[in-house]
Amino acid sequence: MSRRSEIVLAGSGGQGVLLSGTLLAEAAILEGANVVQTVSYGIATRGGTSMTEVIVDDGEIVFQQVEKPDVVLAMSPEAMKTYEASAGEGALVLYDTTFVEERQGKNLAGFPFTDTAAKMGNVGLANIIALGFLCAASGVLTQDALETAISERFSDKKRDANLAALRAGAAAAASVFAPA
Amino acid sequence: MTCATKPCATAPYATGQQYLKDGVLPHMWCPGCGIGVMLRACLRSFEELGYTNQDTVVVTGIGCTGKLDDYLVTHALHTTHGRALACATGIKAAKDDLHVVVFMGDGDSVTIGGNHFVHAARRNMDLTAIVINNFNFGMTGGQFSGTTFNGAITQTSAYGNPERQLDICALAEVAGANFVARSTPWHVDDLTALIGEALSRKGFSLVEVLSPCPTHFGSNNKMKKGTEMLAWLQEKTVPVDVWRTMSPEARTGVFPIGRLVDRNEPDFNARYREVGARATGN
Amino acid sequence: MKNHGRLLQGNEAMAQGALYAGARFYAGYPITPSSEIAQECSRVMPKLGGVYMQMEDEIASMAAIIGASLTGAKTFTATSGPGFSLMQENLGLAIMGEVPCVVMNVQRSGPSTGLATKPAQADIMQIRWGRHGDQELIALSPSSVAECFSLTVEAFNLAEMLRTPVVIAADEIVAHMRENIVIPEPGEIPVIDRAKPTGDPAAYRPFAPAPHGVPPMSAYGSEYIMHVSSSMHGPDGYSNNSPDNAARQIARKNGKFEHHRADIVKTKAFDADDAEVLFVAFGAVTRAARAAAAKLRANGVKAGVLQLVTVWPFPTEAVAELGSRAKTVVVPEMNYHGQIAGEVKKVLGADADVRRVNGWNGQIITPRDILKAI
Numbered sequence: 001m002s003r004r005s006e007i008v009l010a011g012s013g014g015q016g017v018l019l020s021g022t023l024l025a026e027a028a029i030l031e032g033a034n035v036v037q038t039v040s041y042g043i044a045t046r047g048g049t050s051m052t053e054v055i056v057d058d059g060e061i062v063f064q065q066v067e068k069p070d071v072v073l074a075m076s077p078e079a080m081k082t083y084e085a086s087a088g089e090g091a092l093v094l095y096d097t098t099f100v101e102e103r104q105g106k107n108l109a110g111f112p113f114t115d116t117a118a119k120m121g122n123v124g125l126a127n128i129i130a131l132g133f134l135c136a137a138s139g140v141l142t143q144d145a146l147e148t149a150i151s152e153r154f155s156d157k158k159r160d161a162n163l164a165a166l167r168a169g170a171a172a173a174a175s176v177f178a179p180a
Numbered sequence: 181m182t183c184a185t186k187p188c189a190t191a192p193y194a195t196g197q198q199y200l201k202d203g204v205l206p207h208m209w210c211p212g213c214g215i216g217v218m219l220r221a222c223l224r225s226f227e228e229l230g231y232t233n234q235d236t237v238v239v240t241g242i243g244c245t246g247k248l249d250d251y252l253v254t255h256a257l258h259t260t261h262g263r264a265l266a267c268a269t270g271i272k273a274a275k276d277d278l279h280v281v282v283f284m285g286d287g288d289s290v291t292i293g294g295n296h297f298v299h300a301a302r303r304n305m306d307l308t309a310i311v312i313n314n315f316n317f318g319m320t321g322g323q324f325s326g327t328t329f330n331g332a333i334t335q336t337s338a339y340g341n342p343e344r345q346l347d348i349c350a351l352a353e354v355a356g357a358n359f360v361a362r363s364t365p366w367h368v369d370d371l372t373a374l375i376g377e378a379l380s381r382k383g384f385s386l387v388e389v390l391s392p393c394p395t396h397f398g399s400n401n402k403m404k405k406g407t408e409m410l411a412w413l414q415e416k417t418v419p420v421d422v423w424r425t426m427s428p429e430a431r432t433g434v435f436p437i438g439r440l441v442d443r444n445e446p447d448f449n450a451r452y453r454e455v456g457a458r459a460t461g462n
Numbered sequence: 463m464k465n466h467g468r469l470l471q472g473n474e475a476m477a478q479g480a481l482y483a484g485a486r487f488y489a490g491y492p493i494t495p496s497s498e499i500a501q502e503c504s505r506v507m508p509k510l511g512g513v514y515m516q517m518e519d520e521i522a523s524m525a526a527i528i529g530a531s532l533t534g535a536k537t538f539t540a541t542s543g544p545g546f547s548l549m550q551e552n553l554g555l556a557i558m559g560e561v562p563c564v565v566m567n568v569q570r571s572g573p574s575t576g577l578a579t580k581p582a583q584a585d586i587m588q589i590r591w592g593r594h595g596d597q598e599l600i601a602l603s604p605s606s607v608a609e610c611f612s613l614t615v616e617a618f619n620l621a622e623m624l625r626t627p628v629v630i631a632a633d634e635i636v637a638h639m640r641e642n643i644v645i646p647e648p649g650e651i652p653v654i655d656r657a658k659p660t661g662d663p664a665a666y667r668p669f670a671p672a673p674h675g676v677p678p679m680s681a682y683g684s685e686y687i688m689h690v691s692s693s694m695h696g697p698d699g700y701s702n703n704s705p706d707n708a709a710r711q712i713a714r715k716n717g718k719f720e721h722h723r724a725d726i727v728k729t730k731a732f733d734a735d736d737a738e739v740l741f742v743a744f745g746a747v748t749r750a751a752r753a754a755a756a757k758l759r760a761n762g763v764k765a766g767v768l769q770l771v772t773v774w775p776f777p778t779e780a781v782a783e784l785g786s787r788a789k790t791v792v793v794p795e796m797n798y799h800g801q802i803a804g805e806v807k808k809v810l811g812a813d814a815d816v817r818r819v820n821g822w823n824g825q826i827i828t829p830r831d832i833l834k835a836i
Contacts, residue, residue, distance in 0.1 A: 022469065022640065029466045029642045037469070037640040041579060063753035063829055064639055064746065201700075237682045239529075242692075249689065250701050255682045257532060258691035258701075259525065260555050266522035270529025270537070271682060273513050274487050278533070278683055296525075299518040452513065459508035 002058045003033065005140045006066040008083060009130075010051040011075025011096075013041060016127030020073070021052035023131060023153065027145035028056040036064045049078055056140060071138045073130055074100060075113070084108075092138055096130065109137060111172050117165065125165035132169025137177055143170055196223020199233060204251045212398075212406020214391030215245055215312055217365040221372040222281070222310065223252075225379050236279045239268040241288030244318040245311075248283050262293030265300040268307050269448075276306070276449045281379070286313040290346050291326035301355035304383040306447040310375065311348055311386065314393035322396025329433075333400045348388045353441045358383030360441035364390045364413045367437060374439065383447040390417065390435060467644035472610040472636040473498035475643060476540070476566050477506070479614025482646070483653055485536040485564070486512030489526035491519055491545060494578050495634040496568035499540035520545035524552035527563045531556075532690060534681030536618055540566035543585050544575065547592070553627055554593040559690040560669070560679070560715065562621035562656055564614065566630040568637040569745075571796075571824040580824025581634035583745055584797035589629050590774050598719040600726055601629040601774040605748040607641035612651065613771065619654040620726060624718055625676050631773055633796065635746035635826060659686045669711065670697040675718030719775060729780040730769040733759065737766030739836060740788035742781060742806050744770040746826070747794050753829040758836070770802070781809045785816075794819035794832050 007024065009017040021037050028035040033056045040051045053066040072087075074080040074095040087093040087107040098114035111133055117126040128150075135141050143166070150162045200223065209215045226236065236254040240246040242261035249256040255278075259267045268282045289297050289311045300307065316334050317323045323336040327348065331340040352360045359381040363371035371389065378385035392398060392409030403409045416435055418426070423436035456462075470478070477499045480488075488503040490496075500516070507514040513530070517523040520541050527537035541549060546567045556563055569585045571577035589601045600620055602613045610632065617628040659666045659678040666686040670677050677697075680686035689699030694711065696702035719726065732752050734740060739758060741751035748769045758765035768784050770777055785791050791810060793803035800818040807816045819835045821827045 025469050025640055025642075029469055032466055034466065035469065035640075035642050038635065039638050061641075062756065063749050064635065065826055065828065067828070067830075233687060234685050235683060247701075249691070253687060255687055256689045256691075256699075257529065257559075258689075258693055260551055260692050263521060263525045263552060263555075266517065266525030267529040269515070269517075269522070270487075270489060270526030270531075271533055272529075273489075273515055273526070274530035274535045274537075275533035275683055295518050296522055299522070452508075456508045456511065459505075 004057045005055070005071065005138075006069045007054045007056070007134075007140060008051065008066055008069045008072045008086075009054070010049065010073065010079035010083060012078070013048045013050040015050065015075045016124065017050055017073070017075055018052050020127040020131045021054050023146065023149045024054050024141065026149040026152070027141045028054070030145045030148055031141060033058055034061055036061045038064055049076070051079070071134060071140060073134050075126070075130065076100070094130070094134055094137060096126065098126075109176055111176060113169070116168065116172070120165065120168065122161065125161060128162050128165035129169035129172070132166035133173040134169075136170040136173035194224045194227035196220065196227050199223050199226055199236070199252050199254055201251055201253050207251060208247060209244060210395045212392050212394040212409060213244070214314070214365040214389055215248065217368055218310065218312060218371065218375070218389045218391070219248060219251070221368070221375045222379075224372065225376040228376060229379055231279050235277065236281065237268075237271055239264045239271070239280060239282045241284045241293065242319070243285040243287050244314070245283050245285040246288065262288050262291070263296065264288055265293060265296040265307070265309065269300055269303070269305050272305055272307055273449065273452070279379070280307045282307055282309045284309065284311050285318070286311065286315065286325045286327040286348070287317050290348050290351060294326065298351065298355045301352045301357040301384045301386070303448040304356055304358055304445055306382055306384070306449060308378050308385045308387075310378075311388045312391045313348060313388055314391040314397055315345075316393060316397040318393050318396050322393070322400060332397075334397070335400070349386065349440050352384070352386045356384070356445070357386050357441060358443045358445055358447070359385035361386070361439050362388040362390065362435060362437045364417060364437065365392065366410045366414045367417075370438065377439070383443075383445060467642045469640050470607055470643045471498060471638060471640045472604070472607050472632065473540075473568065473638065474502050475607045475610035476614045476630060476632065476637075477502035478645060479611040480538050480564065480618065481506065481510070482611070482648070482651070483536060483615045483618035484655070485538050485618060486510060487527065487530040487535040487537040488513070488539065489515040489517050489523045489530070489537070490539040490541065491517055491523050493542045493545045495570055495637050496540040496542050496566060498637075499566060520548035521551060524549040524556070524565070528552060528556050528559065528561045531561045531563045532682050532688070536562070536622070538564040538566065540568065542568050542570045543572050543582075543588075546585060546588065550588075550592045553599070554595060554597070555692045556627040557593070557597045557599065557715070558692050560625040561627070561690070562625050562679075563627050564617045564621055564630065565627055566614075566632060569631065569633045571822070577824040579634070581746065581826065582796045582822070582824070583631075583633055583747065584801070584822070586631065586773060586797070586801040589631055598716055599629060599774060600624075600626065600719070600772070601631045602771060603631040603744040603773045604636050605744070605746055605769060606636065607639060607643050609771075610636055611643060611645065615651050615653065619652070622654045622656040623676070623725065624722055625656065625679055631745065633745045639746070663687070667697040668699050669695060671710075671714060674721040675714045723775065726772060727775060727777045727779070728771040729777045730771055731780070731784065732767040732769070734766035734768050734784050736764050737784065737787070738789045739763060739765040740784055740791045741765070741767045741832065742770065742785070742791060742793045742802065743767060743795070744773050744802065747796060750827050750829050750832055751794055754832040757829060757833060763836075773802070776805050776809075778809050781806055785810045785814065790815045790817060790836070792817045792819060792832065792835050794827050796821045796827060798822040
């Protein structure tokens, strides 16, 4: 059966959601899929909303934008406000409880990505923790492919830190989604 | 053989004849205009410096000075108004072994093209810029330009120019040109020597040629004859050594002439070669 | 496993396409959403012995690539609407002087500074008619990262073949989109270089009549002396104001595009042969149109898409052929006035059912937006 996943990553400018999307896309190529990543951002490098969409498909991707997301990552209250309703339409909506108030509901899962990153000594890794969490929770891509994508992009200490963050995110998803 | 329409090929000095197109003389510039004197000085210098028709690119703008490429048989680019230096920048950056000589009026160089002038000098592009400054737009009938004096009468300042004039050489100096000089057709030997120096310098070299425009600027400002304008230019200019000793008040309205700036900073292409070496690890 | 290539942004793909075509001279002034092209060139050119120049404005950028092209280099610049407006002046010089070069216009939402990070297709008529004096200008419009690459190579080929500037009419969507792309091996796509003069250098005339209207082009520094002018010139490049000469020069400068029309004008058709509903689209919007057509097909409506790969000169033949067969023609485009819809209407006649779908708020036109027009 042909695979197709539509993923939305949204947050504030500077939170690194665009990079998470790029890593996701690179990992998808490693798995032999076609991929499109589109971005939307404001006029400044910092602040404002920042959003990226990734479509992974074994076949040709005709329209390049997400029409009905399968997975959403919301890293800010604004992003959550925009995409929360997707959960009702079947999307798995993941959010950063560091900034977004916790809530209950079908297809919703929160985790303190940024707090966890801070505890690991670098808030800049929140996006990578979230990426690991997203992939483990949704199964859109294998962790192997993501680790390869990270290893190809970063070297030395940066690679190690990013890999650790990815694994921390995946482990967190395993505990959140563990059968009760 | 007559030498009336072309310098003698047998002359015992450099004539610059090899760069001049056959059958184009007499030229189109008005009697008393300085462009012909400047061009003769340039072509003689080309010959003395061993420029060939093949390795020389003449770049011109628009206006009286911009007509000059039509008289020459070197490579040439007659550009849009004010853009000569920007075009020349591309030529020199792409092919370093060319001699690129840019001829502009006061409109091209510092009025419509002021931005390109500042940045070509700032980059220290290895070009020679010759600016004929006749204090007005001659080709279009004598309107004021960025170098027209405050109060001067032109076709668009019947009650006196409300603006102040820009000092071309001072602008080139602060922007970073390696070589800056000013002269006039009255001082023809100095002019020829300064043009020769400018052509032989690396980096951005400028020669401003204060030039009579008896047809327009002169006739609008009580100097209808070319000789009157030459006399006026003589009066308005002092050698830079003397000028440096003058009080600020005495300098008002007076142009220093001669070699004003002479530096030896690396030109853009030399600095870009360093970038290339860093990029390739050589 | 099939080689799925690597993830590349549309802007990066345009820069890579230029390098593939042999371009080694870039001059530009950074502007959103095209800046990644400048950034890529600034990193790559010094390594390849090429030149990256950051000019003081887009007027100078256009001037610099003209000057550099005249030395024999393949040259290009990239910009967006506000910068493209400034380039118009010297685009005219490139057309008059018949100087090959490529200009990438990554269109964004206007007027003026507008929505600087949002897409538009509103410079289409500016590309066609933005300069004083009428003249032809080729524009190609990519709909994917792969086309950003391949159409850039094509743009350089046309520029070199025809001695003309060529515009890539990209938009913010394709420019910032990332897709997996397999970069062709050298030689896989043909690369064309300008014809150089031969024979007696003294007899060389850079603007002489020539087969198919394109005279060979010398380079500054060559023994074939080349005089190039923004003013009306004779075959030798020197000023010539005679009406007969002007008539001949203008006729040749325009006629060369007519001679080479088959090389220039390219379209792609998707399920268009039997289409009763035909979408005519270009750039990124092509993809929304194709998705809309697929939805209609799934519901039993014979719908198809004609993609204008070449926007200028306008693909009149393909629009006439497929458009006259269809009952309804729909033209989705990211502008207010329906710049291409007007051209389609011109081809199909006043009685044809030509519908417009326009978006001008900086938002992408979706398949749903398009389907509303049916």
